[in-house]
Amino acid sequence: MRKGLFAGITAYLLWALTPFYWRLIGEVPALEVLGHRILWALPVLVLTLVAARRWGEVRAVSVRDRKRLAIAAVAVTANWGLFIWAIFIERVVEASLAYYINPFLSVAVGVVVFREHLSRLQRIALGLAGTGVLVMVVAEGIVPWMAFAIAVSFATYGAVKKTTSTATPVVALTWEVVFAYPLALAGFVFLIDVPGAFGGDAVTTWVLVGAGAVTVLPLVFFGAAVRSIPLAWVGMLQFITPTMLFLEGAFLFGEEVSAGRWLGFAFVWLAVTVFVTDAARRVRGSTLEASGST
Numbered sequence: 001m002r003k004g005l006f007a008g009i010t011a012y013l014l015w016a017l018t019p020f021y022w023r024l025i026g027e028v029p030a031l032e033v034l035g036h037r038i039l040w041a042l043p044v045l046v047l048t049l050v051a052a053r054r055w056g057e058v059r060a061v062s063v064r065d066r067k068r069l070a071i072a073a074v075a076v077t078a079n080w081g082l083f084i085w086a087i088f089i090e091r092v093v094e095a096s097l098a099y100y101i102n103p104f105l106s107v108a109v110g111v112v113v114f115r116e117h118l119s120r121l122q123r124i125a126l127g128l129a130g131t132g133v134l135v136m137v138v139a140e141g142i143v144p145w146m147a148f149a150i151a152v153s154f155a156t157y158g159a160v161k162k163t164t165s166t167a168t169p170v171v172a173l174t175w176e177v178v179f180a181y182p183l184a185l186a187g188f189v190f191l192i193d194v195p196g197a198f199g200g201d202a203v204t205t206w207v208l209v210g211a212g213a214v215t216v217l218p219l220v221f222f223g224a225a226v227r228s229i230p231l232a233w234v235g236m237l238q239f240i241t242p243t244m245l246f247l248e249g250a251f252l253f254g255e256e257v258s259a260g261r262w263l264g265f266a267f268v269w270l271a272v273t274v275f276v277t278d279a280a281r282r283v284r285g286s287t288l289e290a291s292g293s294t
Helices: 002-025 030-051 055-060 063-088 092-114 120-140 145-162 169-190 202-228 231-237 240-252 259-292
Strands: none
Touching: 002 063, 002 202, 002 231, 002 240, 030 055, 030 063, 030 169, 030 202, 055 169, 063 092, 063 145, 063 169, 092 120, 092 145, 092 240, 092 259, 120 259, 169 202, 202 231, 231 259
16 A cells, blocks of 8 residues: 555656756647657556566557557646646646536546546535636636646546556556657648757767656656555555646746636645545545445
């Protein structure tokens, strides 16, 4: 259990620290960075699977799931690209909002698409999160479209992945990257008249190559966590990433946070508190039930 908890915390911390990595190559077009992220992720994934002697699992994925992972590949590629772009245009705070509201958006998708039932506290949390976003829209007069785009792309990714059953996280990601390769190649073709950053200097080149490991490593830890700790714990840990992203954007990268945005985030943080409280109660209840049945 402790190893699983450590793996989960490590995964979310690594995701939260990625802005520092991408900012090392802030002058490189976001589309080119996205292409290299996909390009170099595949060899890292292949080496990971070969080292773990799990390559046979790749071939074992059903045709039905492969088709769905192709759809997931489009969604996650959009998510990766939007996140990199948000960092490059100094909108890390807005990106953090995306990952705060994503769990609530996923809950909404679960209700509408999968007919899942909401607890009373989940309904309250969903209402508070929606109020927070509405406050930001009214206060600033604009819709935080970047946050919505990132959140919708990731919620779509999660919803599609939920319908697959024959692929573990790393194997699924391998298929997704394979399906994303044509998108990466299309991006490189689109930038064919733009001088490429790869090979220009050693630092930029190696940072682009390292994009593969930056993509895969957190997911390896995440996969280990999901197998070792309750999903409700994973749900609570996921708020580590947006909290750190917000702090980075507001206090380290010098992004302006208006009074209206602070108020909106206050509602979102209150929603997170309610959401985590509900999840903690469920974990405690299931633990007591399990101990009572032994």
